[in-house]
Amino acid sequence: MKVEQKVAIVTGGGGGIGGALADRLAAGGAKVVVADLDEAAALAVAASINAERPGSAVGAGADASDTDAIQRLIDLAESEFGPVDLYFANAGISGAPGLEATESDWDLSIDVNLRAHIRAAQLLVPRWLERGEGYFVSTASAAGLLTQIGSATYSVTKHAAVGFAEWLNVTYGDRGIRVSCLCPMGVNTKLLYEGEESGDVLGVAATRAVTSAGEVLEPSQVADAVLAAMDEERFLILPHEQVLEMYRHKGADYDRWLRGMRRFQAGLLPGA
Template sequence: MNVAQRVAIVTGGGAGIGSALVARLAREGARVVVADLDAEAARAVSERVNADHPGSTISAGGDVSETAQIQDLIALAESTFGPVDLYFANAGIAGAPRLDASEQEWDLSIDVNLRAHIRAARLLVPRWLGREEGYFVSTASAAGLLTQIGSATYAVTKHAAVAFAEWLSVTYGDRGVRVSCLCPMGVNTRMLTAGEDSGDALGRAATRAVTSAGDVLEPADVADSVLAAIEDERFLILPHEDVLEMYRQKGSDYDRWLRGMRRYQSSLLEQP
């Protein structure tokens, strides 16, 4: 899909990968609703991008895991720019380390990292089927393919996000609905350092697992990978190419891979 003159919604657009996606989309001629729980951050991104590309974005604050908020975003996009062509389900949270994450922490991770995608798709896919065109971009993680040392809530919900994106593509891919799933490793965002700052040994191991496994990319580099995948209408977006080989190794010998992950975790926990 060529994004020029298309209408997009980007959740988690106030920082990190989301803000980079907004800037890249606007540069390519798209019109974008910048959505974020932090309304001021969303407004700042919108104003910065509009300074270079006047009238290309509008911002909105709100919890994009709630159906009513997603409905409001769609209505804002339609009244400002026109029917929504692309939805970037990009908002996400790192989640709590260890198995003793509370029920509330599990619910929050499931709502933000998974149900937000499901709720958006339930609203948009019927519209796209009527037009025989639409694009859903899910931000998951390499943790959705390879799991995550440290955070069960993150690993589980990111696996589920990948599975939901796959299901969307299988079910609707021949009816005009395109789907891509972004699975990066380390990206230079606040989420990257969340584990290091958690005060928990397993949380610190989670951050170190990502930063020691490959290069830490800038959000703009990831946005470039996403736009290239959309142009090619390619499902799996891997800004870190090594993830594909890791995924193949996992699938070829699961038990060996699990033993290796346990050794890797132990080595990270031994670090001061």
């Protein structure tokens, strides 16, 4: 699918991957609603886009996990630009590390990393079926295909996000609904370094696991990979190509892969 003349909503668009996606979409001729829990950040990204391409973006503060907030974003897009063609469920959180994560920690991670995608799809897919087309892009993580050392909340919810995107693709892929799932490893965003900054043993391990597993990409590189995949309507978007080989190793011999991951974890923080 070409993004030119399409209307898009990008959640978590106030910076990082979301901000880069919004910029690349506008550069490709799309109209973009930039949404973020941090309204000032969303407005700043939209202003930056409009400085180069006037009238291409509008910013809004929104909780991407809240159904009413998602509906308001859809209404905003329709009033400013027209019916929504593309939805980027990009907002995410790292979550609390280890088994010490509380019920509220789990609820928040599930809401932001999974239910936000489900709630958006529930609002948009029926409209897209009537129109005969639409594109849903889910930002998950390589952790959703492999795992995340240190953070159970992140690993579990990202696995679930991959599973939901996969289900959407299977269920509606022959009815005009396109679905892609983004699964990067390390990207140079604030989210990547939250574990290291926390000082928690498992949090530190989580950051070191990602930064030592491969190149840390810039958000703009990831955004380019997303638009290239959308052009080809590919489901799995892997900005780090080695993730596919890692995933194959996991499937080929699960127990061997698990042993290898335990060794990897031990090497990150010896004695921990």
